[in-house]
Amino acid sequence: MMEWIFEFIAADLRTMTPILLAALGMAFSERAGSVNIGAEGIMLIGALAGAAGSFLFGSIWAGAFVAMASGALIALLFAYLTVTLYADQIVVGAGLNVLGLGLSTSIARVLFGVNTTPPQLDAYKIVPIPLLEKIPLLGPALFQQKLLVYVAIVLVPIVHFILFRTNMGLKIRAVGEHPQACDTLGINVYRTRYATLIISGVFLGLAGSYVSLGLLSFFTENMISGRGFIALAAVVFGKWKPKGILFAALLFGAGDALQFRLQASGTEIPYQFLLMVPYVLTIAALIGLVGKAKGPAARGKPYLK
Amino acid sequence: MSPVLEMNGIVKRFPGVLANDHVDLRVEKGEVHALLGENGAGKSTLMNVLYGMYEADEGDIRFKDQEVHVKGPGDAIALGIGMVHQHFMLVPALTVVENVILGMKDNGRVLDLKAAAEKITALAERYTMKIEPFTLVGQMSVGQQQRLEILKALYRGAELLILDEPTAVLTPQEVKGLFNMIGAFTSEGRTVIFISHKLKEVMAISDRVTVLRSGKVAHTLHTSDTDPKELARLMVGREIDLSCEKFSCADNREVLRMERVCAENEKGMAILKELNLTIREGEILGVAGVDGNGQDELAEVLTGLRRVTSGTITMNEKDITNASCRHILNQGVSHIPADRQLRGMIGDMNVVENLLLMRYHDRPFAKPFHLDWKRIEHRAETLVKEFQVKTPGIKVPMATLSGGNQQKVVLGREIERNPKLLVAMHPVRGLDIGATEYIHKRIIEQRDRGCAILLISTELEEILELSDRIVVMYEGEIMGSVDCSCVTIEQLGLMMAGHRWEEVAGEKSEG
Amino acid sequence: MRKSTIDLSKAVSPLLAIFFALLFGGAAIYLLGFNPLAAYASLAKGSVGSIKAVTETIVKAVPLIFTGLGFAVAKRCGMINIGAEGQLYMGGLFATAVGVYWDFLPPGIHLLAALAAGVVGGGMWGALAGWFKVRFGASEIITTIMLNYIASLFISFLVTGPMKEPKGEFPQSSQIAHTAQLPRILPGTRLHLGFIVALLALAFFYYFLWKTASGYEMRVVGMNPEAARYAGMNTAKSSLLAMFMAGGFSGLAGATEILGVQFRLFQNFSPGYGFDGIAVALLGRNTPIGIFLSGLLFGMLRAGANMMQMLAKVPVSVISIMQAFVILFVVGRSFFETRKSRVNILESESESDLEAEVGEGDRV
Amino acid sequence: AGSQEASEEEALKVALALPGPISDNGWSASAYEGLMMIEENYGAEVSYTENVSTSDMEDVFRSYSELGYSIIFGHGSQFTDAIHAVAGDYPDIQFIIINGNSPKAPNIACIQVADDQQGFMMGAVAALLTKTGTIGVIGGVEIPPIKMAVDGYMLGAKYADPNVEVLSTLTGSFDDVAKAKETALAMIGNGADIVGAIANQAGLGSIEGCKERGVMAVGSNQDQNPVAPDTVVVSVVKSIPVLFTFAFEKMAEGSLEPKVYRLGVNEGAVYLSSWHGFEDKVPAEVKAKLETIKDEVGSGTVKTQP
Ligand SMILES: Nc1ncnc2c1ncn2[C@@H]1O[C@H](COP(=O)(O)OP(=O)(O)OP(=O)(O)O)[C@@H](O)[C@H]1O
Ligand SMILES: Nc1ncnc2c1ncn2[C@@H]1O[C@H](COP(=O)(O)OP(=O)(O)OP(=O)(O)O)[C@@H](O)[C@H]1O
Ligand SMILES: [Mg+2]
Ligand SMILES: [Mg+2]
Secondary structure (H helix, E strand, O other), X not given: OHHHHHXXXXXXXXXXXXXXXXXXXXXXXXXXXXXXXXXXXXXXXXHHHHHHHHHHHOOHHHHHHHHHHHHHHHHHHHHHHHHHOOOOHHHHHHHHHHHHHHHHHHHHHHHHOOOOOOOOOOOOOEEEOOOHHHOOOHHHHXXXXXXXXXXXXXXXXXXXXXXXXXXXXXXXXXXHHOHHHHHHOOOOHHHHHHHHHHHHHHHHHHHHHHHHHHHOOOOOOOOOOOHHHHHHHHHHHOOOOHHHHHHHHHHHHHHHHHHHHHHHOOOOOOHHHHHOHHHHHHHHHHHHHHOOOOOOOOOOOOOOO | OOEEEEEEEEEEEEOOEEEEEEEEEEEEOOOEEEEEEOOOOOHHHHHHHHOOOOOOOEEEEEEOOEEEOOOOHHHHHHHOEEEEOOOXXXXXXXXXXXXXXXXXXXXXXXXXXXXXXXXXHHHHHHOOOOOOOOOEHHHOOHXXXXXXXXXXXXXXXXOEEEEEOOOOOOOHHHHHHHHHHHHHHHHOOOEEEEEOOOHHXXXXXXXXXXXXXXXXXXXXXXXXXXXXXXXXXHHHOOOOOOOOXXXXXXXXXXXXXXXXXXXXXXXXOEEEEEEEEEEEOOOEEEEEOOOOOOHHHXXXXXXXXXXXXXXXXXXXXXXXXXXXHHHHHHOOEEEEOOOHHHHHOOOOOEHHHHHOOOOOOOOOOEOOOOEOHHHHHHHHHXXXXXXXXXXXXXXXXXXXXXXXXXXXXXXHHHHOOOOOEEEEEOOOOOOOHHHHXXXXXXXXXXXXXXXXXXXEOOOHHHHHHHOOEEEEEEOOEEEEEEEHHHOOHHHHHHHHOOOOHHHXXXXXXXX | OHHHHHHHHHHHHHHHHHHHHHHHHHHHHHHOOOOHHHHHHHHHHXXXXXXXXXXXXXXXXXXXXXXXXXXXXXXXXXXXXXXXXXXXXXXXXXXXXXXXXXXXXXXXXHHHHHXXXXXHHHHHHHHHHHHHHHHHOOOHHHHHHHHHHHHHHHHHHHHHOOOOOOOOOOOEOOOXXXXXXXXXXXXXXXXXXXHHHHHHHHHHHXXXXXXXXXXXXXXXXXXXHHXXXXXXXXXXXXXXXXXXXXXXXXXXXXXXXXXXXXXXXXXXXXXXXXXXXXXXHHHOOOOHHHHHHHHHHHHHHHHHHHHHHHHHOOOHHHHHHHHHHHXXXXXXXXXXXXXXXXXXXXXXXOOHHHHHHHOHHHHO | OHHHHHHHHHOOEEEEEOOOOOOOOOHHHHHHHHHHHHHHHHOOEEEEEOOOOOXXXXXXXXXXXXXXXXXXXXXXXXXXXXXXXXXXXXXXXXXXXXXXXXXXXXXXXXEEEOHXXXXXXXXXXXXXXXXXXEEEEEEOOOOHHHHHHHXXXXXXXXXXXXXXXXXXXXXXXOOOXXXXXXXXXXXXXXXXXXXXXXXXXXXXXXXXXXXXXXXXXXXXXXOOHHHOOXXXXXXXXXXXXXXXXXXXXXXXXXXXXXXEEEEOOOOOOEEEOOOHHHOOOOOXXXXXXXXXXXXXXXXXXXXXXX
């Protein structure tokens, strides 16, 4: 039983990592007032870019870098359209999802060819934490994970610190609440929104690369499979606070991990209902635990000088 | 003395509007310079040019004997110009300290909020202000927010402080506090530009006055050389008459009766405590009090927007306690809400649709399956004419009307229903004297028609001028209900500070 | 008057945007190793090149118009409905259930009942999200996304289990009865009566929102809920009704798709019509005429896409890129305008354009 | 234009409608491989459409018919309705439904591949190689070929070793590779030491999971050993090219009839791949046992379907 529990925790950590990374990134952009339902598309491009980088340069670090850079690039496009041209954030996001799917699939085919064995790529490796990994049961579950799992968890307090303790964080939060007031204080609202969107793009790209090179070691079409949307939900569920987001991501991860295990241990429940678990959980969490959570006041609204 | 600020030949055009037409403004060091003008005269625009929010099309600015190019508020702040905007520029979700230091150039990368809080408290004390550095701004009263706005500018080391209609939402005590602060500020050799529609205040605080009319400077004169009448004439171009007659209506039928009414705010705190009130036909009952003492809730309870936790409200002998908003409206209650932008109108809808707001389900306009737009528009045209709303057309979005005209639309809509009870909150807040005069006239007309009116205002002068009877609210309770003719401003002020009528009734008035 | 110049820029900028989308799409096609000219020739052939092509465009525009309306009506009431896809599934499910199991109904009635079931199915699913919102304050953006997944899994369960066609192998329901099928309008094509239903829905959308008291109420709630409360409106009721209508429209997308095109229920039977509906509505600025036109545009892309792959061998993934370009260029169309009119676009997004597009005459 | 049409008629034109992308590492990819083979071997002009949704099926078949294609494949039984709707209007065109089971018109043929046999063989491999006595099978979306293969897997496993415990799961997706991997990890956590997946590209996730935990995987559809040479012990190939070749040979003979053909181990449509690096590590008696089982499956002496 104990073993089962730790296996479960390990699986939870693995599955929640891309959601956590993506959601932490979006904490920045959402705090500054941007709602990006195109997260899914950006992650997909990140997943491909990571694989492509690793494929072309033979190193996972190159892969991670290319993933972050392309995430940033797509986020820049989002910023240009929504901030500079005042386009509707929801449509642009929807457009990015379509773009992400088309672009990642097309480029993957050009790069890796069709119908061939996926290339062997340098992927994120398991990095055991010395000593801690030796703890019986707990060690293998918590301290024998891929690097990005630790990175994501360590980023939680860091993002919290940036958002709530630094000058930049204060500006970001203020811009999402009352951009006009920021303008009267000489804060460049547009630049702040661009910057936070680019940061979120970096995170989303990295999260995507974790799906292709951390959970797996290659790229396949549409492999993000809704994790971008779940990350979006995690931001809301976590009330735009890193700690809350961590909790939300852990919960979604747990829902997923639980569902694999329930199925694997053979139950009578039709599998479709098990697959619903994370989604039902999200709704239950939204209506039960969060209550009337209000996001940043200027969230989703373009700012006109 | 050489002027600290010179604005020469400022021209600012908006599509179709010449907001500033070669405006020259000279402000001396250490003076309080008042800027007067009707709604839309171009005061805010001029100040926004100075503060870098707008770029002037023509003209130049000299500040402290230097020609300056203010490209944005950041430049203005760096020069030592601070501005408190007509609509507060505070972030409600942040704390006081965070709001004050927001965007400061010399903030460290990592914020030291404690140190900043100490500095802020010290600064506030210097100007005899009291401020709690770690409260959320959204939980503060407007008066406190006003002080915070000023503090923000002071914290940035403002040498020249622009105050755009700072007193519109303040109580007399708060105005007094503000004036003390302005005195302290200018005594340090610093300068204030003060925009207001209240001539008495301008007379009291300013050294010189510049009057704007239709984007042009009408006159600049020393305050000591002029009087309110002259200023009003300069602004409007005609004489203004603000006196009104009062009636005795002691025997009229009672319209509204509230008995031991209690209500709570969102956080479950008691906000109305055992309130008793009556209003008679043809009577204006003024409710005075510092903002945030339950006046909003009183209006909400009366109009069905907030639940009563105990007590009863009856109107024309019918119980309307906790009745739905719609039911209460149907009893003949009209409501001019405190914040027209927030509640009283729909900015993105046009004037016709805004005028329809309370009548869209009524017979002649709503047919069984559709709205009769022809009739609705015809009525809108009539109302716009009758209430002298200045608008390019009845189909322009409400948001493009000036505040005064927006208020006329709201008033027209509410009065047209021939209400039995009119709940009017701050009906002239932010309006120029022309519009104020007009709206007051229409309210009195209603009183004369026999409507019972509950007038809630933080302006004691307005209350004293219009009301037949006055109640003062303090922390959700009524401090006393007095006849208008036998109370002094001082007594009212004491009641607003929490003293009961029984305690202050003996105080001798000084005239 | 001023109006005419505004109309001109309004009409030109979307066209310019579409032109640039095609230009960039062509560049992408070329870079990925295909012939853009051949691709566009086949796109045109597949979408407008023949009677059949035109009817295919319309057949694909029908569900897009419905899901576009589903987004628009919620938006008019101040909500963002990302759930058209799930509502479409539930509408399809209900319509199928009536179409298959209520075959005792007389012709005509059976079809109407199936369509109505589609409205109810989608409407319930939409109203559920609306209820979460008004009762618990749960963000409809998130709950509708989650309800999409749930609906699609639920249908997967039904067609592999309780609703699976007897003796069938493939996970699909039985065929709906002939009496429940939408008749074809043009023989030899797939153009079915659903198109007329879509036109009626557009008219209803316009009539309801701008000509009825409930529609007025809904728009007030959408633009200023505080003012709505102040005017004695029941904002929760309006929101629920709006989400029910949103779901109902989207449900009709599913119902007409099944009753007119597919005739039985499958898992994942929608190729993303629900998500395209968001773009359709927003490109059409949530106005009836706009939704109609942008629905046709996306219908063209979808119909042409198949031909593009058949003739020019351009893979579907490239077509996704093209679609994305169209969406992004059209929403970024203000790039082609001065900053001032950009601001105008934004500020007039809600109300006044209806007048500009429908014409002043309609209001008087 | 007339001469052009004539020349077009000369070239054999073959079209293929696919339910998924040609890069799905499974069902559609295998059909694409078959189509390319036809292009090469028969000099045919070929065309395919990927990701054909149910609402587009009829349109795709009609368009191909009007574009002059003379042989049109629908790759999966989900194309049955659409082909039935179209075939009557184009009696000269040969329609072939892969895995279909009702050739309702004279110009429709159905060719099935024995998914159950594939699953059966995979299950047998797993059961014979397990050391823990627990094995796993992961399916993708619940459609007949997947379901048949998963059922076959369980029967095959029990047939080879009645005491073996089989964990089986459907992930409901062919895309979600990560989900398949987590499922494999969960199975391994529950004691499985060899896992097979029939889930197109999602199956790659299962192999990845096995690789990470150092247990064996059974490949499916194609020879998947190159994906993870130390993990995929053997693959049970389901060869769509064999089906296509079969159809072409029959047509060349003029003997393709409107009926259901079923191809399995006997016809070479289902077979064990080479053992690659495991050649020496797998005991000879296991290989021999598998050979026997294969023959029994081919002769129909064992039940491969429930
Ligand atoms: N952002 C703007 N865009 C277009 N026109 C504007 C804008 N702001 C002001 N105007 C125009 O400039 C004129 C001057 O407006 P301004 O706000 O300066 O008036 P004001 O004197 O401050 O009035 P109030 O007493 O109402 O505050 C207005 O009549 C209006 O037509
Ligand atoms: N975006 C805009 N476009 C056009 N005119 C505008 C715009 N914003 C404001 N105005 C004009 O500016 C003038 C004053 O606007 P302002 O915002 O100062 O009004 P206000 O302060 O609410 O009015 P008041 O002082 O009467 O309460 C109005 O005449 C209004 O028509
Ligand atoms: Mg002003
Ligand atoms: Mg004003």
